Amino acid sequence: METETARSALFARLAEIGRRSAGAATPPELLYDRHGVLVVRVGDVVVKAHQADREHGPAFLGRIRLAGALTGLVVAPLGPPLTVDGRTVTVSPFGEPVDPGRALPWEEGARLLAALHSAGVPAGAPPWGRPARVARLVARLGGGPAEDAVRRAFATLPAWIRGEEDEPPAPAERLIHGDWHLGQMVRVRDGRWRLIDIEDMGRGDPAWDLARPAALYSAGVLPSDEWERFLGAYTAAGGPAVPAQGDPWTSLDIPARSLAIQIAATCVISAGREDRALDGPEQAMIDACTRISAAGDAA
Structure with missing residues (x-):
């Protein structure tokens, strides 16, 4: 199980990646931290540390290429995945999630x-x-x-x-x-x-x-x-x-x-x-x- 110290260190690494990608010093915002996934927003980008036990080899690269070809349907990562502290990390454009307090789409x-x-x-x-x-x-x-x-x-x-x-x-x-x-x-x-x-x-x-x-x-x-x-x-x-x-x-x-x-x-x-x-x-x-x-x- 990931320790709080390790999680805090990973959050800091993701925030730094987000600042570099966004080109801004916007404070990081935690969007998701469950099931071994950590997602951080910085400005107009989100940085995601994927589950450690998922397959992120050639098939995942194929999925990234596929998403990039589906313009108008999918938010694709902005580039190939990174490896951060042994975790696969992707950077993607930010989008507003579904608001459960409003009419569901x-x-x-x-x-x-x-x-x-x-x-x-x-x-x-x-x-x-x-x-x-x-x-x-x-x-x-x-x-x-x-x-x-x-x-x-x-x-x-x-x-x-x-x-x-x-x-x-x-x-x-x-x-x-x-x-x-x-x-x-x-x-x-x-x-x-x-x-x-x-x-x-x-x-x-x-x-x-x-x-x-x-x-x-x-x-x-x-x-x-x-x-x-x-x-x-x-x-x-x-x-x-x-x-x-x-x-x-x-x-x-x-x-x-x-x-x-x-x-x-x-x-x-x-x-x-x-x-x-x-x-x-x-x-x-x-x-x-x-x-x-x-x-x-x-x-």
Whole structure:
């Protein structure tokens, strides 16, 4: 675990990189410090120390090149990654994040994803970086009723998601973000929205970009009107992840179940680390896991 001294030293290094990149002596601002990620803003740039346990070799360089080619859709790093105290660091233009106190930009996010999914897949685009995360999180679970509920649901997923077989080819590979939620959007200087955080961006099945809101909706955490706004805007924009007509869950079922289990595992791990009970939305995700396993038993 990173010590406070090491974290403070890393913050200072990122702030200095930001001052050099921004060409200004603006005081640094901490934007994010969770899950092994540290993000610092200095003026018009943000400096990000990526998770130490993520792959940042040739595939990550390919994602940076890919992001740079997606003008109008993605905020790309301003240059190749740096190495700072053994950590991979990128510098990117600053954008205003989504304000949870205002109307959420579901339609804007849907249209961004539809445009990304409809873009041509360039030669050499790396494969997306998921869904291995759900298996890693489930492997970290301890014992207890909530943990058991998550594990039973996990057992209903296809073997390739559980890490027991190779991932099959996507029905039609597209460019995807790979870890989309509203926190992966910022508003840039021209007032338009862009995607950020490219660690999982690449070619894959676009249904996985809709998986998180679909999982939250199916668990009762995301209100139905917000889900309908998002899905309606996505299909209206020609998004290819779901059928233009017919049941969207023919495409979304497995991704949504996987993300429900992943979110539930994250909730249990976080609550255990903080020595607290699950809150209402977290318990709703555990309840969703119970329904998933019951449906699997009945199948």
